[in-house]
Amino acid sequence: MKVLVINAGSSSLKYQLIDMATEKAIAKGGCERIGLDGSFCKHKANGKEKTITSPMPTHKEAIQVVLDALVDKEYGAISSMKEIDAVGHRIVHSGEAFNDSVLLTDENMATIESLTELAPLHQPANVIGVKACKAIMPDVPMVAVFDTAFHSTMPEKAYIYGIPYEAYTEHKVRRYGFHGTSHRFVSSEAAKYLGRENDPDFKVITMHLGNGSSISAIKGGKSEDTSMSFTPLGGVPMGTRSGDLDPAIVEFLANKYKMSLSETLTYLNKKSGVAGLSGVSSDFRDLSEAAKNGNHRAALALEVFEYACKKYLGAYAAALGGADCVVFTAGIGEHDAKVREAIVSDMEYMGIVLDKEKNAHIGDGIADVTGKGGKVKILVIPTNEELVIARDTERLTKRA
Ligand code: ADP
Numbered sequence: 001m002k003v004l005v006i007n008a009g010s011s012s013l014k015y016q017l018i019d020m021a022t023e024k025a026i027a028k029g030g031c032e033r034i035g036l037d038g039s040f041c042k043h044k045a046n047g048k049e050k051t052i053t054s055p056m057p058t059h060k061e062a063i064q065v066v067l068d069a070l071v072d073k074e075y076g077a078i079s080s081m082k083e084i085d086a087v088g089h090r091i092v093h094s095g096e097a098f099n100d101s102v103l104l105t106d107e108n109m110a111t112i113e114s115l116t117e118l119a120p121l122h123q124p125a126n127v128i129g130v131k132a133c134k135a136i137m138p139d140v141p142m143v144a145v146f147d148t149a150f151h152s153t154m155p156e157k158a159y160i161y162g163i164p165y166e167a168y169t170e171h172k173v174r175r176y177g178f179h180g181t182s183h184r185f186v187s188s189e190a191a192k193y194l195g196r197e198n199d200p201d202f203k204v205i206t207m208h209l210g211n212g213s214s215i216s217a218i219k220g221g222k223s224e225d226t227s228m229s230f231t232p233l234g235g236v237p238m239g240t241r242s243g244d245l246d247p248a249i250v251e252f253l254a255n256k257y258k259m260s261l262s263e264t265l266t267y268l269n270k271k272s273g274v275a276g277l278s279g280v281s282s283d284f285r286d287l288s289e290a291a292k293n294g295n296h297r298a299a300l301a302l303e304v305f306e307y308a309c310k311k312y313l314g315a316y317a318a319a320l321g322g323a324d325c326v327v328f329t330a331g332i333g334e335h336d337a338k339v340r341e342a343i344v345s346d347m348e349y350m351g352i353v354l355d356k357e358k359n360a361h362i363g364d365g366i367a368d369v370t371g372k373g374g375k376v377k378i379l380v381i382p383t384n385e386e387l388v389i390a391r392d393t394e395r396l397t398k399r400a
Helices: 059-071 106-114 122-136 149-153 166-171 180-193 248-256 261-270 273-278 284-292 296-320 330-335 337-344 356-360 385-399
Strands: 002-008 013-019 024-032 040-045 048-053 086-091 142-146 203-209 213-219 222-226 325-329 377-380
Touching: 002 059, 002 122, 002 385, 013 059, 013 385, 024 059, 040 059, 048 059, 059 122, 086 122, 086 385, 106 122, 122 142, 142 385, 149 180, 149 222, 180 203, 180 213, 180 222, 180 325, 180 377, 180 385, 203 296, 203 330, 213 296, 222 296, 248 261, 273 284, 273 296, 284 296, 296 337, 325 330, 330 337, 337 356, 337 377
Parallel strands: 002 086, 086 142, 203 325, 325 377
Antiparallel strands: 002 013, 013 024, 024 040, 040 048, 203 213, 213 222
16 A cells, blocks of 8 residues: 655645555655745655756645656656555644544544634645645545644643633633654654553653654553643744743733734744744754854753753653653654753663763664663654554555
8 A cells, every 4th residue: 555645834745655565655755835936846766856846836736746756757656646545644733623543524624624723824734735635636535644633642630721711611722732643653662662562551751852842741652741732832942932931921022022912922933942042043953063162052052952851851750650761752852862861861860871872872763772770761763753644544544
């Protein structure tokens, strides 16, 4: 079976064609500047890379460019569109409507569209991607895989805020959590790796640290708590997002900088985090370079980030009643050894011991970087959200 995985943003569309026999991507790429001048698609297959420039006024043209690239004689991966058995779409929000991936029936599509209010920037873009695909491939089964669904198992005490309960009952204000496909994937990989699959007591704290970062407490494969919140703005400071703040700061900043409410939210989403703190960059490679050269604000940004992550580690160990494993994943979690070291430093008192040498020299695949005498396994596990989407798509289309 071959599954096309689509992740549609407002002006972009990323894709991978995955052969389920090997679970490998046989083609991948992304279209950018959809709806703008100068749209293009970067496509990779057969060890070849090709940039296709073509007008893409809407996502429909973008999908057509992708399909043409996939069947291209020279740089394609399949001989005809008929080889695409199903399409899996990344959809950001499931609200409280779904606790698993679902087939994209008309009814489910309507429910997904009704959740736009909870993710006003992302959900409409995801929906446009599905509609464009359905218009071009009407007979191919399609599946929605949500960022939030994995966290639907959180207990009420973890998802309810300390505000009047009516805000939840009337307006669904609660913690939802994001990066669910990644937390699900790496926690199950960790359980497999440690021979703890199907163990209801296996406690793991997963740290998805990338441009956006979130940390989850997972027990027996179920999400018990997570750091991102009502929106992806909550939790630890990120590349450009502030993370958790005293809510009174919002009005204070709006007054001081003469910003509207929505400008203040943009400030917190796009201009804050380690980028705003350092004044250097949102990229951790740039920050370590600047810190090495004596830039205090860059060094401080790294420290603030590491300290916030460490606090979640302690909090989630408390919430779970201990931890068997800590997993690092995503861009920073997989590649930044110094950040990993700082987060777990001085936690020997709770059985967290890092092998610094192993941590500094990991290869591809899963790395066990637990130090001597460590009771809590520390693993680095490459995430693969596209594979989760493809597997769910296969599972649901086969069942149907
Ligand atoms: P996204 O959330 O956009 O999917 P990623 O998970 O790909 O992001 O993470 C991207 C971030 O990972 C970059 O902004 C950068 O900070 C960090 N990163 C990537 N590679 C490295 C590296 N080799 N060393 C340190 N940080 C890295």
